[in-house]
Amino acid sequence: MATSAAQIIGKVSVLAFEKKLVPSDGYMxxxxxxxRFAHTTPLALIEKSVRGTISNRFKKKDSDAFIADPAKLDAKVESPNLQTxxxxxxxQEQDTLKLTFTLKVLSGVERPSACNNAAFNQSYTNVAKAYIAKYGFTELANRYASNIANARFLWRNRVGAENIEVHVKVLNKGIEASWVFNAVQIPLRTFDENNVQISELAARIASALSGKNDFLMLEINAYAQIGKAQEVYPSEELVLDKGNSKSKKSKILYAVNSHAAMHSQKIGNALRSIDTWYPNYENFETGPIAVEPYGAVTNLGVAYRNPKNKADFYNLFDKYSRGKELANASEEHYVMAVLVRGGVFGESAGESAGE
Known part of the structure; x- marks a missing residue:
């Protein structure tokens, strides 16, 4: 039996790619x-102490006790649920949120930042260069540009906005350009919008990703008219140790030097929500999901690219990077989108490469 190319190349225990879409934190x-263009004020966080009601689901033994003696429930709800x-x-006189951030798009997807297998490195580089020559990153760039133009990065702040306008400016010296998008007219669920401005922005992004330019630096300002004095939603911090102290906050929002902000990771997640290629996409109401090795959507508790279907990143990448053809262009786009995302993808001991 002939030895396969994958077996010749062998295992890659150290393999990493740096992310090529690098957003800053977003400031509110x-x-x-x-x-909106003449006067803005930084938004600060406000601390509130509220007296809530007991509304959590009780254990069955407690529910049974309340049924047997309703007075026990009355006594329970008398205890306030105090929260900070x-x-x-x-x-009070403001009706519009401004979110501003920068986005750097880098070249060099064809070169891993770390790889301990020279044969694999050469094989992958050849495949990546062939992808660039064939597609020029135009499909991915169009999807990234669409997610900038439709203001997906506003997340919950996008809901219920009467008007949303996105201003994009190229900061690179010598190739300056700018665009203005009416975000409410650009769909969130499809990427086939025939929009000249999106195509122009996508061309700049594709040029950077494919190496025609070393990098692209964008400044992005989004304006959302949400209503006077309305609540806005910065990123929420992960509280690892809530403890039992009633004095501790139950919700901590993100701020930089007292300036309300959104995590760069959350903005990046929105920009790379371009995966409509996962299995049975047309049968789900989820829409585009963020590019992830297993298609994980944590708030739904679902991995849309289960290895059982061999549609996960590792199954596809192990074949593609070693010169094997994938079933269609969508699988190629997905693999390259994960590499643009970046990450550590080395094989652990005991695995067989390419199987």
Whole structure:
């Protein structure tokens, strides 16, 4: 039996790729829609102490006790559910949220940042260069550009906004350009919008990803008219040790030097929510998901790219990077999108490469 190319190349225990879409944190400001370019004020967090009601689901033994003696439930709800939380809102005369961040797009996807197998490195580089020559990153770039234009990165702040406008500016010297997008008119679930401005922005992104330019630096300002004094939603911090102290906050929002902000990771997750290629996509209401090795959507508790279907990143990458053809262009786009995302993808001991 002939030895396969995968067996010749062998295992790659050290393999890493640096991310090629690098957003900054997003900073939040309050303004008015009619005066949004002239005057903005940084938004600060507000601490509130609230007296909530007992509303959690009780254990069955407690429920049975309340049924047997309703007075026990009355006594239970008399105890207030005291909470201290962070909130953030526009000023009394402000009706518009401004979110500003920068995005750097880097070249060099064809070169791992770390790889301990020279044969694999050469094989992967050849495959990546062939992908660039064939597709030029145009499909991925169009999807990234669409997610900038439709303001997906606003997340919950996008819901219920009367107007949303996204201003994009190229900061690279000598190739300056700018665009303005009406985000509410650009769909969130499809990427086939025939929009000249999106195509122009996508061309700049594709040029950087494919190495025609070393990098692209964008400044992005989004304006969402959400209503006077309405609450806005910065990122929420992960509280690892809540303890039992009633004095501790139950919700801590993200701020930088007291300036309400959104995590760069959350913005990045929105920009790479381009995966419509996962199995049975048309049968789900989920829409595009963030590019992940297993198609994980944590808030739904679902991995849309289960290895059982051999549609996960590792099954596809192990074949593709060693010169084997994938079933279709969608699988190629997905693999390269994960590499743009970046990560550590080395094989652990005992695995057989390419199987």
């Amino acid at each position: 400001y309050g303004t008015t829609w009619d005066n 939380v962070d909130v953030c809102a526009l000023g």
